[in-house]
Each structure stands twice: as structure tokens, then as C-alpha cells.
Amino acid sequence: MNTTLSRRGFLAAAGAAAGAAAGAAVLARPSIARAQGAARLLVVGGGFGGASAARFARIAYPWLDVTLVEPQSRFVTCPYGNLVLAGERGMADITHSYDGLRARGVRVVHDWVEGIDPVAKSVRLRGGASLGYDRMILSPGIALRWGAIEGYDEAASQLLPHAWVPADGGQTALLRRQLEAMEDGGVVGIAIPGNPFRCPPGPYERISMIAQYLKRHKPKSKILALDAKDAFSKQALFQDGWKQLYGDMIEWVPLSKDGKVVRVDAATRTLETEFGAKHQVAVANIIPPQSAARIAISAGLADNSGWVPVNPRSFESRAAPGIHVVGDANNGAPMPKSGFVANNTAKQAVAAAAALLRGEAVPEAVYFNTCYSHVGDEYGISIVGVFRPTDTGIAEVPNSGGVSPRGDLPEQRRAEAAYADAWYASITADAWG
Amino acid sequence: MRRAALGLALALTLPTAAAAQAPLVAQGCLGCHGASGAGSAAIPGLSGRPAAELAAAMRAFAANERPGTIMGRIARGYTEAEITALAAHFAALPAGGSR
Numbered sequence A: 001m002n003t004t005l006s007r008r009g010f011l012a013a014a015g016a017a018a019g020a021a022a023g024a025a026v027l028a029r030p031s032i033a034r035a036q037g038a039a040r041l042l043v044v045g046g047g048f049g050g051a052s053a054a055r056f057a058r059i060a061y062p063w064l065d066v067t068l069v070e071p072q073s074r075f076v077t078c079p080y081g082n083l084v085l086a087g088e089r090g091m092a093d094i095t096h097s098y099d100g101l102r103a104r105g106v107r108v109v110h111d112w113v114e115g116i117d118p119v120a121k122s123v124r125l126r127g128g129a130s131l132g133y134d135r136m137i138l139s140p141g142i143a144l145r146w147g148a149i150e151g152y153d154e155a156a157s158q159l160l161p162h163a164w165v166p167a168d169g170g171q172t173a174l175l176r177r178q179l180e181a182m183e184d185g186g187v188v189g190i191a192i193p194g195n196p197f198r199c200p201p202g203p204y205e206r207i208s209m210i211a212q213y214l215k216r217h218k219p220k221s222k223i224l225a226l227d228a229k230d231a232f233s234k235q236a237l238f239q240d241g242w243k244q245l246y247g248d249m250i251e252w253v254p255l256s257k258d259g260k261v262v263r264v265d266a267a268t269r270t271l272e273t274e275f276g277a278k279h280q281v282a283v284a285n286i287i288p289p290q291s292a293a294r295i296a297i298s299a300g301l302a303d304n305s306g307w308v309p310v311n312p313r314s315f316e317s318r319a320a321p322g323i324h325v326v327g328d329a330n331n332g333a334p335m336p337k338s339g340f341v342a343n344n345t346a347k348q349a350v351a352a353a354a355a356l357l358r359g360e361a362v363p364e365a366v367y368f369n370t371c372y373s374h375v376g377d378e379y380g381i382s383i384v385g386v387f388r389p390t391d392t393g394i395a396e397v398p399n400s401g402g403v404s405p406r407g408d409l410p411e412q413r414r415a416e417a418a419y420a421d422a423w424y425a426s427i428t429a430d431a432w433g
Numbered sequence B: 001m002r003r004a005a006l007g008l009a010l011a012l013t014l015p016t017a018a019a020a021q022a023p024l025v026a027q028g029c030l031g032c033h034g035a036s037g038a039g040s041a042a043i044p045g046l047s048g049r050p051a052a053e054l055a056a057a058m059r060a061f062a063a064n065e066r067p068g069t070i071m072g073r074i075a076r077g078y079t080e081a082e083i084t085a086l087a088a089h090f091a092a093l094p095a096g097g098s099r
């Protein structure tokens, strides 16, 4: 099939069908008429949101010309990184190439976007080139707020890893090496931020997977989890599992019991809390407070909260029309900042962008999330949420979703651990496959 | 060439032809049931199965009348019209998956 002709065909058809003035204006732009004649969708960030957007765009809207800009040549997922810490998976198992997207006709550019001009509709790349677009999907993820915990900056993270933004996987590998090098009987300290942050159940799955490793290899060791909040996702299920599987290995200290870490000394691995308690630990994992990624902030898309306000149906930025912001960078509450939500909302954003390019109405939306967590070997739990846009924002569908049942249910836990593995295979194929 | 002409004709009569190929409501299912709906490891496939069977399963999950670890919590989030659309969508896909 002749792709160029087919794209032109769709575009001409869309132009003919578009009664709406907006659609006609967009289609009449010379930038679209030239070259292949296709509308240009620029996807920035090749993580869960961006890769899912690029793949879905090529499948569902083949008339779109799709370019993806992502600095890493391979993507290492945060999901299942906790199983790498436990020694249950290797880095290769959580690393994905962009060849699948290339094979689908996505132009993949390995570079950073340094600046966005939403009026001229172009971006500037670190390598010096500029790229124009008709609509942009921006899914750049999070930035760690260096200095929000005193003493915790990029240099400190080489001693006290965060392993919360995987980049080339170096942070996860570093934390794994430190756990392996630790002597039996050591204390692993984990600092956990307040809401909102990337992956609400993530720190607690991490506690679980580190406990699983320690129980097998260093059973006299302890985990001290210092939390800046008093409650967390799937809390009762996690705590049931911890007690059952790990006895008293894990101590979780909530905010109200002086759990909030405000200062660290990287050289001595000392974590200091709000009311002055100092905990010196053998290995420290610091998960600092977060904001939308730097590019979203420098482009003026984020508000004072540090996250990007968006239209709940199109994910178009409130500050910059034409830029659809998905994934962890937006303020999609009550949806969690998860890979599943990034994947799911990216598709809605692409559908919205495609509709707006053709002068059509943004389609109806329903958003979906599941976060599986591994608590131990053959022991999985989950939380489900189905969400819909409303006039004022986004709301969870009443009487749906929720967490796995509590109680002594070994078959449920075993099945959910296996289903979690199936989820990982499925969602990563739906993004990079 | 011929397909291009067909695409043109379809698009003219049916402006949302492309969207109809990928109903948005079904996208959430693909995160578990395989990127093409054909299943993923322990999670069963949906594509190519009779629509009536899929819709009946969804209704039974929602009513807590069919055992499962998670589908009850999921199915209760969708309307009756969406369940019908989901069932029709997966039934129309080739059983081995399309993508």
C-alpha cells in the first residue's frame, strides 16, 4: 500500500468533511500541505506515556506523521525495578528498545527537547536542530526536587540512591549493589515523600522486595521506613503481608510519629527527621519530593503546585493550546501517577489531538488504572480505579475499583502475583512493542 | 492505490472511521489482556470470542456472580452500553490478535 497516497487521501477526506472552520484552517496551513502532506504529531518523552502515544497514533491514525524525541536509546522501566532490587529480575528484563516503534513508522530522535515555542509550534533540541509540529504530546515524567530534603542533591544521590527516575538504570543498579554489599544485620533506611508523587504504592512494594531479599540472604537485617505521611496506598494489605512474611523486620514510621525526613548527611548516611531524630543506616534509599519534569516547568506549563493543569478530556495544557500533557507531569488527581494511567490517558490525548486536527469534537473518555504490587514470592495485591472526566475535573466511578480483598487468601495472592507478571508483559508491549 | 481510494471513500462517508478501529473504551483492557487482546501469559485472551460470551462474563463479574481476582472491580466501572461495545470490539478482532 502506498502510505503517502493513503495519508493524502485521509487528509483530503478530512478536509472535505471538515465543516468546522477550525479544522479547515488547520488543514489549510502550508506546513501540512507540504512534504508528505501529513499532520505532524510530535511526541516528547519515550516513557510510558510517550511510547504509548506514538504507538497508538500509528495504529489508530495512520494519516499522522509521528516523531518521538527521547534522549535514552533504551528505556528502563521503574515498574519491576523493585524485583531487580530483590534479585528476582535482571536489568535486561526491564529494558525496552525503540525498534518496535521504528518498525511501526515512528521517527525516533534520540535527543533532549531544550525549549518549546507554543506560538511558533516548534521545539529546540539540545543537538541544535528545531522541529515543528501541529500538535504535541508531552510526557516527560517527573523531576526530583533536589534540596527539598536538605543535603539531598544530585551528588548525594550517588551515595544515597533514589532509584525513582530510572534514566539509564544506573540508580536501580546502584541500590542493588549497595544491598548486596551490606553486611547481615544492617539497617536499610527508606525516606518516603508526601502526596502527590510518582507511583503511590511504589515505596511499599520496594520495602517488600528489599525485605524479601534480606530475609533470604541477610535475615538479621532491618528496614526503617520513614514516611512523610500517615496513610498510604493498599496500606492494610501491605501491612498484613509484611507481618505474615517478614515478622518484625520492617518498621514503618508515619509522619505523626516523626517519620518525615528533612535533612540527610550523605557522607555518614544519616537521615534526620522533622523533630531532630537522627538515624544512621547502612544503606539509604531517599525518595525525594517531586514535580513535573524540568521541560514542563521551563516551558511555563506548570502552576505553583509544580504540576501541569490540563483539560480533563483532551489533556491539552491550560497554558499552551496544542500541547497535550500526559503521564506523571500533569495534575490528573484523583488518578494516581502510574504507568498504566500514563499509557491509558496518552491514547485519549492522541485521539483528542487527532480529532482537533480534523476539526472534530474530542471523543468521550473513560480512564483506567491498575497497580499490582509484589509483597513477596507468589504474593501479589492490586488496586483498580476507573475514572471519567466531569465538568470540573476527573472523578472515580462510584462502586467500582478498589483493592484486593483482605484475609488469609493464598490463592488470590498467588494468582495476582502471576497476573502482575502478565500485566507487565502486556503493558510494555502496548507501549514499546 | 486501491486501498487509498477505499480509505478516502470511507473517510468521506464516515469521518470517524479511524477512531472506530480502536474504540477508546477498550484501550484499558489491553494493559492486561495483551496489546492485541489475544491474552498475556496467565491472563486469558478476548479477541475473536463471541460477543455474547464476553458481555455475559462482564455482567457476571460486575454482579459478583463469576469468581475472579480483579474483574469484578473492573467490570463495575463500565456502563451497559460500554460492555456491549467492548464485547463487539473484541469479538470482531482476529483470535490471534491483529497487531
Ligand SMILES: Cc1cc2nc3c(=O)[nH]c(=O)nc-3n(C[C@H](O)[C@H](O)[C@H](O)COP(=O)(O)OP(=O)(O)OC[C@H]3O[C@@H](n4cnc5c(N)ncnc54)[C@H](O)[C@@H]3O)c2cc1C
Pocket: A044, A045, A046, A047, A048, A049, A050, A069, A070, A071, A072, A075, A077, A078, A079, A080, A081, A082, A111, A112, A113, A114, A139, A140, A141, A142, A163, A164, A165, A198, A199, A202, A206, A293, A295, A326, A327, A328, A329, A337, A338, A339, A340, A341, A342, A370, A371, A372, A373
Ligand atoms: C519503583 C517504581 C515502581 C513502579 N511501579 C509501577 C507499577 O507497577 N505500575 C504502574 O502503572 N506504574 C508504576 N510506576 C510508575 C511509572 O513508572 C510512572 O508512572 C510512569 O513511568 C509515568 O510515565 P511518564 O511517561 O509520565 O514518565 P516516564 O515513564 O518517566 O517517561 C518520561 C520520559 O521523558 C523523557 N524526557 C524527560 N525530559 C525530556 C526532554 N526535555 N526531552 C525529551 N525527553 C525527555 C525521559 O527521558 C523519559 O524517558 C512505578 C514507579 C516506580 C518509581
